[in-house]
Amino acid sequence: MKRFCAGVLALCVAGPAGAQDAALMEKIQALEERVQQLESEQAAEVDRVTSAAEQSRAADWTRRVRLGGSADAGFFGGQPDSLYTPDGFKIWDSRTFIDASLGQDVRMGETLLFRDIGFSFEWNLVRLGDLENDVGELFAEFQGVAGSDWANLQVGRFQIPVGEAYLLYSRGYASRWFVSNTFGPWWWDEGIKAYGSSSGSEDYGKFGYVASVSDGDTPFNTETDGDKQLTLKLFWDPTSWLHLSASALRTGELGNDDANASGALWLGETWARPIGAGSDQVVVQDGAEIAPAGPILHDTWFAGGDAIFDFADKARIWLSYGNYEMNARGGSTYDRTLHEWLAELILRGAWLGEGLRPFYAGFRAQGIGTYDDDEGYVLDMRQNDRIGYNMESLTQYSGVIGWDITPWLRMRSEYTRQKFDLVDGVRGVTNGDEIDRNARDADYYAIELGVSF
Secondary structure: HHHHHHHHHHHHHHHHHHHHHHHHHHHHHHHHHHHHHHHHHHHHHHHHHHHHHHHHHHHHHHHHHEEEEOOOOEEEEEEOOOOOEEEEEEEEEEEEEEEEEEEEEEEEEOOEEEEEEEEEEEEEEEEEEHHHEEEEEEEEEEEEEHHHOEEEEEEEEEEEOOOHHHHHHHHHHHHHOOOOOOOOEEEEEEEEEEEEOOOOOOEEEEEEEEEEEEEOOOEEEEEOOOOOEEEEEEEEEEEEEEEEEEEEEEEEOOOOOEEEOEEEEEEEEEEOOOOOOOOOOEEEOOOOOOOOOOOOOOEEEEEEEEEEEEEEOOOOEEEEEEEEEEEEEEOOOOEEEEEEEEEEEEHHHHOOOOHOOOOOEEEEEEEEEEEEEEEOOOOHHHHHOOOOEEEEEEEEEEEEEEEEEOOOOOEEEEEEEEEEEEOOOOOOOOOHHHHHHHHOOEEEEEEEEEEEO
């Protein structure tokens, strides 16, 4: 009996304890499940926040970076000495642009350093129908230095800011009126460019400047001599329809004993080089053959002016002149002075009626040369091995009809009458008859589609 009572007592004691343990285990299991649920929810929230941040960064990237470009293709042809033969389809120009915003309202404490900082890159893929695949512009830009409209900087590789013609290259290809290019100054160079302008007023119009310091050599990242190229352009818009500008440039010494001078500024398709450089043709001066010059140019100087009259939906007139002096080292025998001029008229279809707004017609006369019968120069480097440094002048008369199919698609049809004049005495020297034949039939035409975005 005692044993029976002890057993019953043990069961009575163990029963409540076992029930408590079971309840405790259920609570522990429930807590573990809740912890797991919270951990899963936390992980999901972390993933959501991370994904949102990544999406925000991606959205921010697309807001800060812009992709653009232009391309021109069409049918090109011409006479035997025009460099546009045989007739055929060509990709004439292609370039891509990347622009990025790197920051706004950049300050040091309470002091404003820059209103905006940006970056620009141009991929020069095709030019004049040839595959280039190199760098055009590439610079960092600092706008509104200390909050001023007069202080803006570009550091890197940029278009040389001389005259108005350079604005028709690079980004300007998308909006140019003609298929062919002008003889005006242009090209890229590495250095620092500064620019600024007034906000404009009814009484005085708008004033501005562009200036640069750069290496002064045509090849990319090349410095044949320590002297720099200096430029200054001043412009004034006295009314909404008139733009005036004056430009000047100077380089110091170019070239060295191991490399021919090759100035950075181009006039159309020629630039500063020693007389005879890069050509197999003889050089005729004062009616007789002379030896090529040495590799070094002492300096170069350019001065020019432009006037653009733009009458909104009616007409646009552009007048330009430039004088380019190239001085050889060691005497004046190999010095040259080039003159380039341009007169261009664009008539807009909107002048005749709203239905003709997408259309325009244009005429351009331009020339470049020494305009000295005794001294020549190579006025288009593509003719270097055909005519060489024996060109006294190159004159073009171009007519164009254009159609703006959409804001991003333009069709142009152009014919250009092209004439080379040679210096005196060419026909009497070695290969003179061949040089003369190469300068005769040079007219060309093009039907082109240009796209941009």
